[in-house]
Amino acid sequence: MGKSKEISQDLRKIIVDLRKSGSSMGAISKRLKVPCSSVQTIVRKYKHHGTTQPSYRSGRRCVLSPRDERTLVRKVQINPRTAKDLVKMLEETGTKVSISTVKRVLYQHNLKGRSARKKPPLQNRHKSQNTVCNCTWRQSLYFLEKCPLV
Numbered sequence: 001m002g003k004s005k006e007i008s009q010d011l012r013k014i015i016v017d018l019r020k021s022g023s024s025m026g027a028i029s030k031r032l033k034v035p036c037s038s039v040q041t042i043v044r045k046y047k048h049h050g051t052t053q054p055s056y057r058s059g060r061r062c063v064l065s066p067r068d069e070r071t072l073v074r075k076v077q078i079n080p081r082t083a084k085d086l087v088k089m090l091e092e093t094g095t096k097v098s099i100s101t102v103k104r105v106l107y108q109h110n111l112k113g114r115s116a117r118k119k120p121p122l123q124n125r126h127k128s129q130n131t132v133c134n135c136t137w138r139q140s141l142y143f144l145e146k147c148p149l150v
Contacts, residue, residue, distance in 0.1 A: 007038060012052035015042050063097050064090075064105060072102065073109045083113075 011032065018028045025043065029036040046052050064072070072086060083099045083106075090097050103113070 006054060007034065007042070009052065012042050015039055016046050016052060019043050019046075063101055064095065068095060069105050069109075072105060073111065076106060076111055 011034070015028055015032065015034070018031070019025070019039075023031075025036055025039045028034075029039045032039075042052060068090070072090070075089070076086070083102045086102045087097060087099055090102070106112075
């Protein structure tokens with residue numbers, strides 16, 4: 001079964017009312033721009049259960065919402081830290097999660113536990129020294145090409 005948007009409760013009620021008034025399922029699907037199979041399912045469910053409420057889903061609910069996952073990943077990409085720190089950060093927002101849950105979410109987003117780079121990034125003075133060195137190197141190469149030492 002493919003993922004699709006859930007039909008709102010208002011639209012379900014309209015479908016049932018139209019069916020009660022005598023409209024055909026094909027006419028309802030064309031009028032409301034809903035797949036015919038969805039109309040059939042909603043009407044069948046209404047006849048069987050007497051309600052159009054969506055059924056409860058099986059399985060355990062996710063602790064972290066997709067939004068929480070995105071914020072977690074964004075924070076880690078900006079500033080890598082340990083899973084314990086991330087758990088504390090999430091507890092401050094009101095979400096209680098275990099360390100293994102945080103690690104699993106990060107691993108799903110290809111953020112594996114590696115140590116941070118020890119080498120600091122280049123500063124402006126280092127960059128300028130590099131360019132000076134490159135210029136003198138190019139000049140010496142040019143000089144050697146023009147005046148061979150044989």
